[in-house]
Amino acid sequence: MHNIIFDNVSKSYGNKEVIKQLNFEIQEGERVVFLGPSGCGKSTTLRLVAGFEDITDGKLFMGGTCVNNMAPGKRNIAMVFQSYALFPHMDVWENIIFGLKIQKLGKKEIEKRAKDALEMLHLDGFEQRLVKSLSGGQKQRVALCRAIVKQSPYFLLDEPLSNLDAQLRQQARQNLVRIHEINKSTMIYVTHDQVEAMTVGQRIAVLRDGTLQQIATPREIYDNPSNAFVASFIGSPAMNLITADIVDGHLFIGKVAVPLPDRITAVLTGKHSVIVGIRPENIHITTDDRAMLKGSCRYTENTGNLQTTQLYLADGTAIFSQFAGETYEIKAGENVGIQFLWENVLFFDRETEINLYVREKGENKYGNYRN
Numbered sequence: 001m002h003n004i005i006f007d008n009v010s011k012s013y014g015n016k017e018v019i020k021q022l023n024f025e026i027q028e029g030e031r032v033v034f035l036g037p038s039g040c041g042k043s044t045t046l047r048l049v050a051g052f053e054d055i056t057d058g059k060l061f062m063g064g065t066c067v068n069n070m071a072p073g074k075r076n077i078a079m080v081f082q083s084y085a086l087f088p089h090m091d092v093w094e095n096i097i098f099g100l101k102i103q104k105l106g107k108k109e110i111e112k113r114a115k116d117a118l119e120m121l122h123l124d125g126f127e128q129r130l131v132k133s134l135s136g137g138q139k140q141r142v143a144l145c146r147a148i149v150k151q152s153p154y155f156l157l158d159e160p161l162s163n164l165d166a167q168l169r170q171q172a173r174q175n176l177v178r179i180h181e182i183n184k185s186t187m188i189y190v191t192h193d194q195v196e197a198m199t200v201g202q203r204i205a206v207l208r209d210g211t212l213q214q215i216a217t218p219r220e221i222y223d224n225p226s227n228a229f230v231a232s233f234i235g236s237p238a239m240n241l242i243t244a245d246i247v248d249g250h251l252f253i254g255k256v257a258v259p260l261p262d263r264i265t266a267v268l269t270g271k272h273s274v275i276v277g278i279r280p281e282n283i284h285i286t287t288d289d290r291a292m293l294k295g296s297c298r299y300t301e302n303t304g305n306l307q308t309t310q311l312y313l314a315d316g317t318a319i320f321s322q323f324a325g326e327t328y329e330i331k332a333g334e335n336v337g338i339q340f341l342w343e344n345v346l347f348f349d350r351e352t353e354i355n356l357y358v359r360e361k362g363e364n365k366y367g368n369y370r371n
């Protein structure tokens with residue numbers, strides 16, 4: 001069994017607590033992404049698993065064993081760093097087999113593993129090339145090769161693709177996922193890139209200021225973020241967050257009152273100070289005079305397949321609408337009608353920012369308003 005359990009794990013540097021009481025489990029063979037803004041503690045958490053940092057409080061279990069005091073070399077991990085950490089004066093082959101020679105594996109086994117890895121990452125033919133003569137993308141693939149030949153049950157990656165351009169990143173992401181589906185190691189992948197998180201992770205752990213905000217599948221994080229922070233961190237353009245008040249069945253955005261559907265008021269009765277969360281694709285622009293809100297177009301961008309429009313509501317709130325397919329052309333300054341797709345609207349408590357509609361196991365704990 002090669003799972004990882006964080007049991008109340010905290011980490012401080014001096015008086016500063018940078019990781020705060022992490023409690024979650026990564027299953028054997030699972031691909032989990034740590035996602036969050038710079039400084040939220042992603043790398044530190046990964047380094048706690050690798051054993052490069054000591055845990056200040058709590059316990060970390062790997063494969064059922066508490067590893068708080070276990071040296072990194074004993075943890076059976078393979079790691080890939082942003083900087084690649086290759087030996088520039090050695091050729092590709094030497095870089096890849098270096099760790100295996102130290103492990104004193106047999107010559108045949110070393111050759112087989114290295115050849116398989118080179119083939120998997122389309123590096124056959126590069127064996128004799130000096131690392132310093134390779135491009136960034138090639139170096140990154142050598143670093144991946146060097147990690148996968150170890151065949152370790154734990155695979156840790158710290159922003160491994162951040163030095164690559166957009167196109168190479170996409171290829172590298174696909175390579176990584178493919179390798180993982182073959183190796184089925186327990187994988188942790190650190191990134192601050194939400195697209196990478198959505199495409200690589202089977203689950204995403206979102207961190208903020210050293211605390212875990214949510215750990216869930218990409219779909220769940222996108223559809224049902226636990227709070228306004230998670231909501232705003234995933235999606236591009238980001239989810240619209242609109243300050244509003246619910247009063248007796250109406251949503252007040254500034255002075256404009258919009259009647260709420262019964263199934264929402266059945267759950268959110270009385271008064272609530274909220275942040276309305278609505279993704280750009282759930283805001284429709286219409287010429288229909290009966291639209292729930294009126295706004296004016298600030299600008300619109302058309303990328304062929306997608307139209308993205310920034311709109312001002314009557315109270316000055318700026319929101320984004322985005323939709324695919326043919327649309328009528330909207331001009332800057334034009335007045336338009338705005339319609340929310342209510343079934344996809346979220347409500348966050350204004351003070352705590354907590355999602356008032358987080359569903360548990362597919363069910364909305366406040367009722368079935370979303371179904």
Ligand SMILES: Nc1ncnc2c1ncn2[C@@H]1O[C@H](COP(=O)(O)OP(=O)(O)OP(=O)(O)O)[C@@H](O)[C@H]1O
Pocket residue numbers: 013018036037038039040041042043044045192
């Ligand atoms: N050796 C250290 N001594 C003191 N503080 C540290 C040390 N390493 C990290 N920190 C602090 O811990 C916090 C978390 O840092 P960490 O590098 O884990 O964040 P991160 O989410 O990986 O950020 P980034 O995406 O920028 O790498 C930061 O406030 C950082 O300044």
